[in-house]
Amino acid sequence: MSHLGLAREPNSLENTQVFEFSITARSGRARAGLLTTPHGVVKTPLFMPVGTQGSVKGISPRELKEIGSQIVLANTYHLLLRPGPERVRALGGLHWFAAYDGPWLTDSGGFQVMSLGDLRKIDEQGVTFRSHLNGDLVVLTPERSIEAQEALGADIIMAFDECPPYPSSPDYLKASVGRTLRWLERSLKAKTRPDQALFAIAQGGVDLELRRTSVLATVAFDTPGFAIGGLAVGEPKEDMYPAVELSTRLLPDHKPRYLMGVGHPEDLVAAVALGVDMFDCVYPTRTGRFGYALVPEGRLNLKLSRYLDDPRPIDPACDCYACTHYSRAYLSHLVRAEEILALRMLSLHNLRYLHRLMEAAWEAIQSRDYGAFAREFAGRRFREGIPPWFTLALREGGHWG
Amino acid sequence: MSHLGLAREPNSLENTQVFEFSITARSGRARAGLLTTPHGVVKTPLFMPVGTQGSVKGISPRELKEIGSQIVLANTYHLLLRPGPERVRALGGLHWFAAYDGPWLTDSGGFQVMSLGDLRKIDEQGVTFRSHLNGDLVVLTPERSIEAQEALGADIIMAFDECPPYPSSPDYLKASVGRTLRWLERSLKAKTRPDQALFAIAQGGVDLELRRTSVLATVAFDTPGFAIGGLAVGEPKEDMYPAVELSTRLLPDHKPRYLMGVGHPEDLVAAVALGVDMFDCVYPTRTGRFGYALVPEGRLNLKLSRYLDDPRPIDPACDCYACTHYSRAYLSHLVRAEEILALRMLSLHNLRYLHRLMEAAWEAIQSRDYGAFAREFAGRRFREGIPPWFTLALREGGHWG
Numbered sequence: 001m002s003h004l005g006l007a008r009e010p011n012s013l014e015n016t017q018v019f020e021f022s023i024t025a026r027s028g029r030a031r032a033g034l035l036t037t038p039h040g041v042v043k044t045p046l047f048m049p050v051g052t053q054g055s056v057k058g059i060s061p062r063e064l065k066e067i068g069s070q071i072v073l074a075n076t077y078h079l080l081l082r083p084g085p086e087r088v089r090a091l092g093g094l095h096w097f098a099a100y101d102g103p104w105l106t107d108s109g110g111f112q113v114m115s116l117g118d119l120r121k122i123d124e125q126g127v128t129f130r131s132h133l134n135g136d137l138v139v140l141t142p143e144r145s146i147e148a149q150e151a152l153g154a155d156i157i158m159a160f161d162e163c164p165p166y167p168s169s170p171d172y173l174k175a176s177v178g179r180t181l182r183w184l185e186r187s188l189k190a191k192t193r194p195d196q197a198l199f200a201i202a203q204g205g206v207d208l209e210l211r212r213t214s215v216l217a218t219v220a221f222d223t224p225g226f227a228i229g230g231l232a233v234g235e236p237k238e239d240m241y242p243a244v245e246l247s248t249r250l251l252p253d254h255k256p257r258y259l260m261g262v263g264h265p266e267d268l269v270a271a272v273a274l275g276v277d278m279f280d281c282v283y284p285t286r287t288g289r290f291g292y293a294l295v296p297e298g299r300l301n302l303k304l305s306r307y308l309d310d311p312r313p314i315d316p317a318c319d320c321y322a323c324t325h326y327s328r329a330y331l332s333h334l335v336r337a338e339e340i341l342a343l344r345m346l347s348l349h350n351l352r353y354l355h356r357l358m359e360a361a362w363e364a365i366q367s368r369d370y371g372a373f374a375r376e377f378a379g380r381r382f383r384e385g386i387p388p389w390f391t392l393a394l395r396e397g398g399h400w401g
Numbered sequence: 402m403s404h405l406g407l408a409r410e411p412n413s414l415e416n417t418q419v420f421e422f423s424i425t426a427r428s429g430r431a432r433a434g435l436l437t438t439p440h441g442v443v444k445t446p447l448f449m450p451v452g453t454q455g456s457v458k459g460i461s462p463r464e465l466k467e468i469g470s471q472i473v474l475a476n477t478y479h480l481l482l483r484p485g486p487e488r489v490r491a492l493g494g495l496h497w498f499a500a501y502d503g504p505w506l507t508d509s510g511g512f513q514v515m516s517l518g519d520l521r522k523i524d525e526q527g528v529t530f531r532s533h534l535n536g537d538l539v540v541l542t543p544e545r546s547i548e549a550q551e552a553l554g555a556d557i558i559m560a561f562d563e564c565p566p567y568p569s570s571p572d573y574l575k576a577s578v579g580r581t582l583r584w585l586e587r588s589l590k591a592k593t594r595p596d597q598a599l600f601a602i603a604q605g606g607v608d609l610e611l612r613r614t615s616v617l618a619t620v621a622f623d624t625p626g627f628a629i630g631g632l633a634v635g636e637p638k639e640d641m642y643p644a645v646e647l648s649t650r651l652l653p654d655h656k657p658r659y660l661m662g663v664g665h666p667e668d669l670v671a672a673v674a675l676g677v678d679m680f681d682c683v684y685p686t687r688t689g690r691f692g693y694a695l696v697p698e699g700r701l702n703l704k705l706s707r708y709l710d711d712p713r714p715i716d717p718a719c720d721c722y723a724c725t726h727y728s729r730a731y732l733s734h735l736v737r738a739e740e741i742l743a744l745r746m747l748s749l750h751n752l753r754y755l756h757r758l759m760e761a762a763w764e765a766i767q768s769r770d771y772g773a774f775a776r777e778f779a780g781r782r783f784r785e786g787i788p789p790w791f792t793l794a795l796r797e798g799g800h801w802g
Contacts, residue, residue: 053734053735053738053740054731054734054735054738055735055738055740055741055742057740057741057742058741058742058745059742060722060742060745060746061726062722078738082734082737082738083709083730083734083737087709087710087730090710091710091712091728091730091731097728097730097731098731099726099727099731308484308488309488309491309492311492321461321463325462325500326500327492327498329484329488329492329498330455330492330498330499330500333454333455333483333484334454334455334456336483336484337454337455337456337479337483339454339456339458340456340458340459340741340744340745341456341458341459341460341461343741344459344461344741344745345461
């Protein structure tokens, strides 16, 4: 990749058939698959690092490739405000702009706009909000979201939706589900680029009747992939997993399923058991910036003095740069000294941890024994007993008993 | 390099003859040389990145090697307070601790202690100061500095000295020069490891008589290398360069000369002209963190809006990761968005810029035409006229007229 390449037309590919999803193996309801995009074929299940402003915090594209990242997510809300999608388009789209030539996915901006709280107003037309950067009034509609996402040029773009807070009243949730469906229709109508796949998002909170209505109505639009939205927003896991289970049961088997905003290792393992294929979350990079390192048993808090003399790597089984070069003692020193290298290395390790987890899940599904993998994971992760929601996910996924 | 190697005795090398300095070419008073250390042979002139707390801010050891860093500097003052030199020794010394297996240099702690101002007290014994981290009272003496530097295990260690502020009264300067010489004697007496080279530091401010006295008395100790200290602390360049010129004239020809704390490109070119071989400074990484990129013409302020749509790399002649992957527009976006990748990429580029500058200086000296190189540099750098101090350095170095 070179900046000289900026002269060419970005994403001039015209073949919509470039999106394909094929399932290579199954274990219970878990699936191993191959998703073909204009910028490469990726293996599912997979976790997508979040490059909020067009950069996965502290990590270079070279490192993303080295640790096995397959798709990178960018946030339309942030890029809309700065530097502006039209500017990104002029610089060749996200692939050239951010020098990551693998597949990208952009969200619709909806989720982040919702989280502005009192700064935003929702109506049928869209969302009006004040920029958190300069207070400017901005209107985001399905049409503007798609226009922005077309300018950004990701391989996968998302329908503009509303992600209601938890808890929301039944009436509000119901109205919101209807609006999100109408916004999906408008999103599809606004779409002009044939080289991008638009994924629809089902909502419905943890109300299973509403979730069913939303999923079935969404599936009718027959988009190349579907997302499960509106979960992992504060609800108990006992309420979240039935909604995931219902969603994957109702979604078409031959299309990829993306559970949005989920990135805790135990959630990845449980949701894959139920047939989810894709995930994204800021958790691995954010918790890394706070000094935590993901390990099979949970996470190490490297701010604790017990690590200051610990010559071991974070995880002897990990092949990331941090684990093959540094002791916990050094990383713990860097965390205390607030060195940039600390958050860089912990972010790198945590992303690699999730990628290794999904690679191991893929292997287990290929070997038709996802249950054994998930139980072994749970044995290390939940030393004080496996929580019921996890057991339920495995059981419903056909991996238990 | 692997953490498994921690089991071996750190730096068990017993051969003091491993330090050698040979001059391979000369151009006027500029010299190209090879310095052999226990952890590798380096080419001079060279610039040393500063890894204050045992990490060059934001840059990994792999990247340091890729951009041509040859020696990395660490600050004894900072490591003394955190994590403690004995802890670093237990973890294999700096080479293993920080996973950089090339040569290291540690300063003596003197310079940073001096800059604490009212928080410190100097007497014949040493310096008493309060830790900037927790207020603890700490005493740093020549003996403790050497003990700490032996525990840290760098290839090159520095005598404990006083770097007086600018301006200082003639009386103070004179007393300080005497104390620094006595501290040098005590530093050498305290030294026990045969596998580390101790460099003496000449002081004297910009008082040429005192500078002469200091250099001559320092040279008498016949250490394997000499540093020029106490400059670039706020004095005008018209006063600094005569002190550099006098120092390199009086220092032995066959030993390396290290001008401490100097890192502006124009100073490197001027001081190499006068026969300086080594430099260190936080400037390239610090100015990078502030959003500046070094270029032959000076530096680009990437916070300016003019770069937001600029598709060009920082410097088309540069081979660093930032210049071969990113536009000014993207980097400018990252700077505004306060993304970690921005300071990481600008630090990397700025270090590479200084390394490329010193590599070009080396080539020019090998070709016996340092004058042409320095004049070409000056033509781009000083578009509003070459300053007299620069011309003087070239003239005194035998590169002009």
